[in-house]
Amino acid sequence: MVAAAAGGPQAVRSERFALHRAATDLWEDRVTVSSPAADTPPARYDDLRAMVINCTLKRSPEVSNT
Numbered sequence: 001m002v003a004a005a006a007g008g009p010q011a012v013r014s015e016r017f018a019l020h021r022a023a024t025d026l027w028e029d030r031v032t033v034s035s036p037a038a039d040t041p042p043a044r045y046d047d048l049r050a051m052v053i054n055c056t057l058k059r060s061p062e063v064s065n066t
Helices: 002-032
Strands: none
């Protein structure tokens, strides 16, 4: 490695840390940007309904294991 020969292992670690920190800063800036969806209220589910049908798909004389 050229960087290791020039500055030693400590220089390599410092360079890696600087790159990691720069990438982390870019990611945090990306994540904290407000999106249009953040301004809308959460979805409401109080108007939903469910219908449960308990039946078998086998013909009538056959035994059902449901």
